[in-house]
Amino acid sequence: MRVLLMLLCLLSVTAQATVYKWIDKDGNIHFSDQPHANAQQVKLPDxxxxxxxxxxxxxxxxEEPTTAAEQKxxxxxxxxxxxxxATIRDNAGDFTVTGNVQPELASGHYLQLFIDGVATSDAQASPVFQLKNIDRGEHKLQLKVEQQNGKVLASSSExxxxxxxxGLIKPAIPAPSAKRVNG
Structure with a gap:
């Protein structure tokens, strides 16, 4: 292995080739390690x-670098x-979610509300979210503080x-009972 390394080192020293320069009929200058007609040897400084x-x-x-604002x-x-x-009664499925963030949001940080793990709208600086046309049933809500790139900095409890x-279905009307006629 050492012999191979020594041979490679010796070859690299002897591999310094002569450089030739020539000008073609269009006036373009060419350099090569192969001699060419009308080529001149270029003398390189030591x-x-x-x-x-x-x-x-x-x-x-x-980890992404943290700025002073992120550290604080x-x-x-x-x-x-x-x-x-809480039980919310609204036939249109509209209600408001209000959050609280301490300390105040730094520049470039936003709030995002998630319903059942899905973002409800674009991130915003305001902690008040107006929700419209939400389906009836049980829902899980969570509020997150995010950077512009989507990195989550803090989350509320769910x-x-x-x-x-x-319901839109009317209750069934009982059928009139037949009266017995004695006779």
Whole structure:
């Protein structure tokens, strides 16, 4: 193995080829390591080696760099209204969700409301969300603080609400009973 390495080192020193320069009929200048008709040998200065210094490499981290604003932003997020296990009665399926965030949101941070794990709308700076046309039934709500790139910085506890809507089916009308006639 060492012999092979020594041979490669010797070959690299002797591999410094002669460079030839010539001009074609269109006036273009060409360089080659092969001789050509009307080519001139190019004399290279002895000191053609480049000096490259490597800067120390820092370890690569999979974590995104944190800014001073992110380090300070340890948010406390909660849903104020409706409360956990609340029953909401609205035939149109409209209601308001109000959140609370402490401290105030930093620039570039937004609130996102999730219903049953799905974002309800675009992220916003306001902690008040107007929901429209939500289906009746049990739903899980959660509020999250996110950066513009979607990275979640804080989340509220998940709460459950029950949305009731009046049914459209009319109750069955009992059939008139036949009266007995004695006779």
């Amino acid at each position: 000191n053609t080696g480049n000096q490259v210094t490597m800067t120390p490499v820092n370890a690569i981290s999979n 932003a340890l948010y406390q997020v909660s849903i104020v209204s409706p409360h956990h296990e 709460i459950t609400i029950f949305l009731h809507q009046a």
